[in-house]
Amino acid sequence: MPVDENGGRPPAASTPLARDFFDRLAHEVAPDLLGRVLVHGPVALRITEVEAYGVPGEDPASHTYRGRTPRNAVMFGPPGHLYVYFTYGMHFCANLTCLPEGVGSGVLLRAGEVISGAETALARRSAGSGRPVREADLARGPARLAVALGLAREHNGLDACGPGSLSVTEGEPAKAASILSGPRTGVSSGKETPWRFWIDGDPTVSPHRPHVPRRR
DNA sequence: CTAGAGATGGACT
């Protein structure tokens, strides 16, 4: 039995966008990002793995589950913006908002293949850490991706579609036949939803790790 | 290869 997931109180009231509706949107919008190219300064990467995070009261794993806060405000904003959050006391992870303003959702950028600016990405990933970084590992995992791309706190809210330092380009969208889906990585709830999408066989896709509760 | 634990800060109960 899981511990009470909501502090003894019911989740925030559902929006009109019910779980099944979000589910349909997630299965269109999130995988559509696969194969597209994200450019930030000198580094460009081809997105190979994403996860959808859903709406208040419907997705217990989402930062928006309990409603809007200063931290998750960007997820309630218009689509095409970056939601960058700080976690585990040392990592940043980046999401793109993809659904209409007010919905409260995002797509976590979990992994990518660096296709230009590899030297910059390598320098960033190697900084402070000893061992050599394999090319396929440059952006393999959400926190690594953020480092490789040079994304941090100051990029929260950045417009990824307008004139800015970040942009999502068409790239070559992954063919549907090469896209697989499954449970999300490292989440302690909402395990049943197959909202992780990745390009089958791509070496830059991160290994799936189930959530492990902290001890002591 | 797998399993376990430390790092480290902030959002939230």
Add this chain to the structure above:
DNA sequence: GTCCATCTCTAGG
């Protein structure tokens, strides 16, 4: 106080 949408290193098979 507790829990992280993680990463890296170490020990062991």
